[in-house]
Amino acid sequence: MTPTTLEAMAASVPDGALVAMPPDNSLPSIALAKALVRRGARNLRLLGVPVAGFAADMLIGAGCVAEIETSAVSLGEAGFAPRFSAAVKAGTLRVRDCTCPAVHTMLQAAEKGVPFMPLRGLIGSDILAHRPDWKVIPNPYAEAGEDPIVLLPALQPDVAIFHAVMADAEGNVWLGRRRECATIAHASGRALVTVERVVPGNFLEDERLAPGTINATYVTEVAIAERGAQPVALLDEYGFDAAYVADYARMAKTEAGFAEWLAREVFSDRAAAAE
Amino acid sequence: MSDVKLEERLAAALARLILDPGTPPARHIAVGAASPLPAAACWLVRKLGHPVRLSLLHKRSGNPFTEGTRELFDLTGQGRIDLFFLGGGQIDGQANLNLVGTGEWPGRDVRFPGSFGSAFMYVMAHRTILFREEHSPRVLVEKVDNVSAPGVNPPGVFRRGHAQALVTGRCVFHFHPDRARFSLLSLHPGETVESIRAATGFEFDIPAEVPQTPDPTPEELALLRGPVCDEMLETYPEFCARVFNRKAAA
Structure with missing residues (x-):
């Protein structure tokens, strides 16, 4: 396995692609999100699995995103996502509101190659009322009564992007227990994974590493991006940089402040050299 | 007991609701x-x-789920989560929750972060305790602008549990799903x-006698300020610093 570069990886994500990414507590690739901003990606459709955070807010603010499907967008303790909120208010972003288990279920249907899967709940929620692609049918196995239940269509993202701890010589990647990333990789057409490092050997030969590994079958490209999840935490490797996110939340309150932040943290030579 | 912080009183009030013998047992x-x-x-x-099992979804070390966050929803779907907590940007008199935003869908006036798992968890957990510290007419409304998760469903729609109570910074309400009040x-x-x-x-029922929310006992206060804070430091550092004046080791 030969790693690609971060910028080449970003260049391989076409404008308009449906891009699935995990939230801040589950290994997003902030490095790749910044590279997508630098390449000037446009009209991306983001899927938050099952919610979205810092990376999504930055991509929305930079004008890369036409639509987001997610159960929430939040900066956690730093508060509401400022560029997302501004875009919703301005009406410049299509939002397909979801609920967490529905995102997982639609991806699991894609994993299995079946056209839909049912999910309990949702009936009586305005989320359902605004999703013409979700259908309610009587449970065909009900013993009595109609027992209405919601059907969700399979959802196959064009691209999955996330950050893992390491890749091996075979192109397997290891990220421990954050298995929602495996679900995204299984369900998506391509999986682009940034890692802290590449190591010799094969994780699948090691009983202790194998359960936290995503098989290279599902991994399209690997790029090395040291501290590629920062400012969010990476398992037991490094912690969440609350001060960095709080600074972002403050600056991104205004369009001008966000532009200044982007220039400093994404476009400057210093920022590019750090990735 | 004037040195009881509001947060400590609320934590003790929530604990009493968790242990309420009139509700299904909270094992998980x-x-x-x-x-x-x-x-x-x-x-x-x-x-x-x-002996209650706690699954803290955002615990970084020792996170309970090894198959990803879908495990929470799969467990709840099976009926293996006895109790969950929800809040809302708006909560109405029928216990409908709005986590999406105010104004036209999807929150063109004030957008909140989003519904998270509420549209599923509220219906499928055995019971839910609603918690929102701000108690004001802008939060507790007659009718929510948008329904993230409904307080009740019509008969014939599968639903495992409802709101048990709503705890705010001013009082505790009990919820009656049979009359949606x-x-x-x-x-x-x-x-x-x-x-x-x-x-x-919103309108609510008022019993002849409404007691005061009890003070936390000295034992409860000592536990909150000591061992409870110890457990919370990693996941909720800002809360522990603010309420218990304790900072996590660097």
Whole structure:
């Protein structure tokens, strides 16, 4: 396995692609999100699995995103996502509101190659009322009564992007227990994974590493991006940089402040050299 | 006991609701990221010696789920989560929750972060305790602008549980799913039925006698400030610093 570069990886994500990414507590690739901003990606459709955070807010603010499907967008303790909120208010972003288990279920249907899967709940929620692609049918196995239940269509993202701890010589990647990333990789057409490092050997030969590994079958490209999840935490490797996110939340309150932040943290030579 | 912080009183009130003998037993409770007070209440129940399993969804070390966050919803779908906590940007008199935003869908006036798992968890957990510290007419409204998760469903729609209660910074309400209405359960110190009525946008039932929300016992306070805070430091550092004046080791 030969790693690609971060910028080449970003260049391989076409404008308009449906891009699935995990939230801040589950290994997003902030490095790749910044590279997508630098390449000037446009009209991306983001899927938050099952919610979205810092990376999504930055991509929305930079004008890369036409639509987001997610159960929430939040900066956690730093508060509401400022560029997302501004875009919703301005009406410049299509939002397909979801609920967490529905995102997982639609991806699991894609994993299995079946056209839909049912999910309990949702009936009586305005989320359902605004999703013409979700259908309610009587449970065909009900013993009595109609027992209405919601059907969700399979959802196959064009691209999955996330950050893992390491890749091996075979192109397997290891990220421990954050298995929602495996679900995204299984369900998506391509999986682009940034890692802290590449190591010799094969994780699948090691009983202790194998359960936290995503098989290279599902991994399209690997790029090395040291501290590629920062400012969010990476398992037991490094912690969440609350001060960095709080600074972002403050600056991104205004369009001008966000532009200044982007220039400093994404476009400057210093920022590019750090990735 | 004037040195009791409001957060400590609320944690103790939540713990009493968790242990309410009139409800299904809380053997397994799940707590989300934005819920430090419910988490404190759950830890208090544990430290009081009750054998409850706590799944803290955002715990970085020792996270309970090894198959990803879908495990929470799969467990809840099976009926293996006894109790969950939810809040809302708006909560109405029928216990409908709005986590999406105000104004036209999807929150063109004020957009909130989003519905998270509420549209599923509220229906499929055995019971839900609603918690929202701000108790004002803008939060507790007659009718939510948008329904993230419904308080009740018509007969014939599968639903495992409902809201048990709503705890705010001013009082505790009990919820009655059979008539889709709240009743006043207890008042925090300094509140009256009239002050609650003035701060609440929905109508609710008022029993003849409304007691005061009890103070935490000395044992509860000692547990909250000591072992409960110890458990919470990693996941909720800002909360522990603010309420218990404790900082995580660097």
